Amino acid sequence: MSWLNDLRDIFGFAFMQRALIAGLLVALTSGLLGVFVVQRGLSFLGDGLAHASFGGVALGLLVGLEQPLWVALPFTLVAALGIAWVRERTRLSSDTAIGIFFAVSVALGVLFIGLRREYQVDAWHLLFGSILGIGQQDLYLIAAVTVLAFGLMIPLWGRLAYATFDAELAQTDGVKVGRLEYLLFALAAVVIVASVQVVGVILIAAYLVIPAAAARLVSPSLSVMSLLSVLFGVLSTSVGLVASFFLDVPSGSTIVLTQALVFVVAALAMKR
């Protein structure tokens, strides 16, 4: 069983252990959150908030912070709540609201990076992620966000699902639909900011969308979809990470391509 020995060797490295744990935690939170993102037709939200975090991190780098995520977090939260507010208060569609914040955040990010006038390696890592460079502090942050996300979403799952099914029906049964939507958007912002280091701004949206979309194809109910979404995310992360080690290519791309493979298999397995 040489492949077992290979796996043991791969995960004997501390950086690979941290990468695996970080990737699995991101898969868990994104898998659970992604079900609501996909089912509410908000797949573009992941991209929008990831690009908002880009603007925030760029601002953090500009002001010389060692950990720019502390600027990215409030920056992305403001964008998330802004999108929710525009959705609630105007007749604009979700993609329009997200598109506005997306464009403004990227423009600000490029502006901040341009103003810095230094070597742009941090921005490169930001765009494409560096899961193998995850440090112990980063891991603690991702673990804390995972606990927060599960601590909020598990008790609220029944209400979130009800509001996702039919907001008006849920309201007639006392579900505070408006507050839940703001909470969902805020949670998406926090999860995305904490996860950006793993696969980067460009690919983080895939974590939110592809496992949940694959699960949607083969699930008879939202609870099964939630379980499968998490399972597909975890599976794709593990396989993608190992593949990136053997192929010596960036792990963000192999993880997302594995998710896409799972999606194709689910599409082929789907009962019509």
Add this chain to the structure above:
Amino acid sequence: MSRPPALHFHHVDVRFGEVDVLQDINFDVEPGEFVAIIGPNGAGKSTLIKVAFGLVTPRRGHAAIFGRDAGDQPERIGYVPQLKTFDRSFPATALELVVSGLRRRWPAWIRTAERERARATLAQVGAEGLAQRPLAKLSGGELQRAFLARALIRRPDIVLLDEPATGVDFLAEHDLYDLLEKYQTETGATIAMITHDLAAARYHASSVVAMNRRVHGFGLPEEVLCESCLREAFGHIGHSHEVIVL
């Protein structure tokens, strides 16, 4: 001490932006009545239901169900929404939909007692075979039965229906009214139904509210479904409506 009305609207005004959606809505529905609320598109009928549920706050006046806010007694109210509002791609079975009416949350899993009660309620509306069927694969009539079972599972004292016949064929529509009358006979519940269907209002309701942003008529079907009252509410009446008012 007399019982409070099942539905109470006291001089309710609602304005959205510059548009007066409801003007001085003022009527009571007594417990045990079957009231049909009729009016043209944009008459404010669905807004009226939202006011009753407390989802829309009137700029003047107030509404109550059995003398209290709807939010204080959700277990006494069954609601059947318009079918067109819900997402048919949502992955769910009819059984989950019915249990959501009991739990007032979407069920992640279903307990044995809930399953039995939901199956019994589906059987009550003639839909026992639908339990495990995905909502996406139900016909309009089957969906309507599933939503009715969802409303009835909590044995409500009042059932509010928003255009229940939309997207439902003639036979399914007929069955729906029979089921509502049967439930009302068994329990003494109040039924309040928004409808475009003047024939249904004529033959099934015990009272009718004709409205177009304001109430143009309220009383027995034969009093309200007269040509002058309908002309006032609808602006005109079509040929099919003339048959009803004869």
